[in-house]
Amino acid sequence: MKKKVFLFRAILLGCLLIATLPGSALAAAKISAPEYKAGDTVTIEGSIAPGQDLYIAVAQQDMFAPQDTDGVHEIKRFKKDAKKANFNLDTKIPPLYYLITTNPEAFGKEGKKKFGGPSVLLGKGNGIYSTTMFYLKKKFADVDSDVKPMLGPIASEDQWNFLRYANTSAFGINTIVKEGNKVGKVVIFSRTVITDYDTSNNYWDKGTSINLDKKTGKFIASLKTYRHTAPDTKFDVYINGAKSGDYTVSANGFWLARAYRYMHPIWIIIGAILVGTYFSMIGAAGGMLMAAFQVLIVQTAGPVGINAANVLKPSNMALTLFSPLGSFYRYAVVERRVAWPVGLSFGVGIFIGSIWLGKYVSAYLPMKAYKEWLAILVVIMGIQTLRELRPKAMEKRKNIKAMMKKFNDAVAKAKSEGTSVEMGRIEPVKTGLTDYRFKFWGEEFKINPLLFGILGLGIGVVSRSFGIGGGFLLVPAMTTLGALPMYVAVPISLIGTSFSSVGAFIGYLMIGYLPDMWLMISIIIGGFVGGMLGSRAQKLFSEKTLKIVLAITLFFLFFRFFKIEIWI
Structure with a gap:
């Protein structure tokens, strides 16, 4: 009898102990497959203790700590941000981490998020657009002790702080996580704590579903894997705190290893041809448009630990160098409308500014902070470009x-005869360091090469800082300050952007930033072909049309610099 009583008490005590343990004690789960392609949906089915909430932590096995990066700029930034965000340089977190739960409020809350527009006018934290996002709790101590074990590999305060930083700050997302939740084309934050989409209807929960029967503890949960997860990335799965299995995400397309994206090079070549054609016709915004293509279409991200911009910028240089090279044969040899003294003066100034002066200026001045002031300059140039088309301005x-009259007459004659237009040529009249004169279509023009060489220094600094060629400043400067026609300004601008591209690219290589090879090769091919096409197509458009297109381009850049995204 005593033995039976003892056995009964032991069983009762065991039941009480189990009841007081976290849900992980009774958790069991099955992952639908050991391997998935990037973008596929992972399904997890199992059971937990009845009456409890579900917490599934999905964590990338390879962890990242700030000390792991070898990027010069990233090292400096992490040292600075670690103090502000309260994490250490050896703090490790999984770059891709998701917590699928029926109780997201245990880890944070939804809140409003403003974004877009000029911060110089609106102030930090404000914007012209508004949306919502999920804010993780600021302090790890604010997370209940009962649910802390459910976080899987996130077990300390510094890890929690680093996780918040990596998934909510723009630098963290672009350097560590590489995945972002977007509103329109703008990344707001990166998903971390997610729940059933049909229940929440939040944009960051798309692709996530949870079906939990609290009475029995049985559940089925699914998560759509990130479309650009690197090939052979392994993930651990924790069910209510207990590790329950793992799976691997394999390649799903052509992987651009350093761009950290899936995309076939043929699409990049096509995009580069379009941008290169436009660039070689207008002589401006090639780098900006290629950057927009990389951000919006290719979505160049860079490997974990390297900020996306430090892969995007050197890749951009391929377009602003090889598109001009593709156009030079026609502009310089066939049509002979390159004002070499001005172009070389520009080029030398830009080269020095981008490879030497830009290094020191960007080290002491946060050039990105001046992008919005640059937007004001750009829009003024756009307005002035249109003002020059007024009859009163043309009279001067x-x-x-x-x-323009001679060109229009030549076009009319070519159309009547069914031939192509013969462009005017540069005929030097006087060559000097401060006084260069030439004739074009029989009309004389005068420009100061030294002045534009000095101007090139400043444009070179801008080129190095933003990873662009600088043509968006070169062409308006020549048409407004130098009073040159577009047919002359564009070839000169292309010379300048070639020099700035070489200088900036060497500058990036010197500090260890490399482009993605497939991305760069594709841009080189497309840019060169685009340069050939654009140089042939330019003479199909009048001076007035080219200036209108230039003005539209400048206004587009104004909106981009001011973060006014018209598609939202």
């Missing part, structure tokens, strides 16, 4: 007006 520039 009689040489351009006369040149």
Whole structure:
């Protein structure tokens, strides 16, 4: 009898102990497959203790700590941000980490998020657009002790702080996580704590479903894997705190290893051809448009630990170098409309500014902070470009007006004869360091090469800082300050951007930033072909049309610099 009583008490005590343990004690789960392609849906089925909430932590096995990066700029930034965000340089977290739960409020809450627009006017934290996002709790101590074990590999305060930083700050997302939840085309934050989409209807929960029967503890949960997860990335799965299995995400397309994206090079070549054609016709915004293509279409991200911009920028240089090279044969050899003294003066100034001066200026001045001021300059240039087309303004520039008439007459004659237009050529009249004169279509123009060489220094600094060629400043400067026609300004601008591209690219290589090879090769091919096409197509458009297109381009850049995203 005593033995039976003892056995009964032992069983009762065991039941009480189990009841007081976290849900992990009774958790069991099955992952639907050991391997998935990037973008596939992972399904997890199992059971937990009845009456409890579900917490599934999905964590990338390879962890990342700030000390793991070898990027020069990233090292400096992490040292600075670690103090502010309260994490250490040896703090490790999984770059891709998801907590699928029926109780997201245990880890944070939804809140409003403002974004977009000029921060110089609106102030930090404000914006012209508004949405919502999920904010993780600021302090790890604010997370209940009962649910802390459910976080899987996130077990300390510094890990929690680093997780918040990596998934909510723009630098963290672009350097560590590489995945972002978007509103329109703008990344707001990166998903971490997620729940059933049909229940929440939150944009960050898309692709997530949870079906939990609390009475029995049985559940089925699914998660859509990130479309650009690197090939052979392994994930651990924790069910209510207990490790329950793992799976691998394999490749799903052509992997650009350093761009950290899946995309076939043929699409990049096509995009580069379009941008290169436009660039070689207008002489401006090639780098900006290629950057927009990389951000919006390719979504160049860079490997974990390297900020996306430090892969995107050197890749961009391929377009702003090889598109001009593709156009030079026609502009310089066939049509002979390159004002070499001005172009070389520009080029030398830009080269020095990008490879030497830009290094020191960008080290002491946060050039990105001046991007919005640059937007103001750009829009002023755009307005001035349109003002130059007014009849009153054209009367003051009689040489351009006369040149435009001769060009229009040549176009009319070519159409009537069924032939192509013969462009005017540069005929040097006087060559000097501060006084260069030439004739184009029989009209004389005058420009100061030294002045534009000095201007090139400043444009070179901008080129190095933003990873662009600088043509968006070169062409308006030549048409407004130098009073040159577009047919002359564009070839000069392309010379300048070639020099700036070489200088900036060497600058990136010197500090260890490399482009993605497949991405760069694709841009080189497309850019060169685009340069050939654009140089042939330019003479199909009048001076007035080219200036209108230039003005539209400048206004587009104004909106981009001011973060006014018209598609939202």
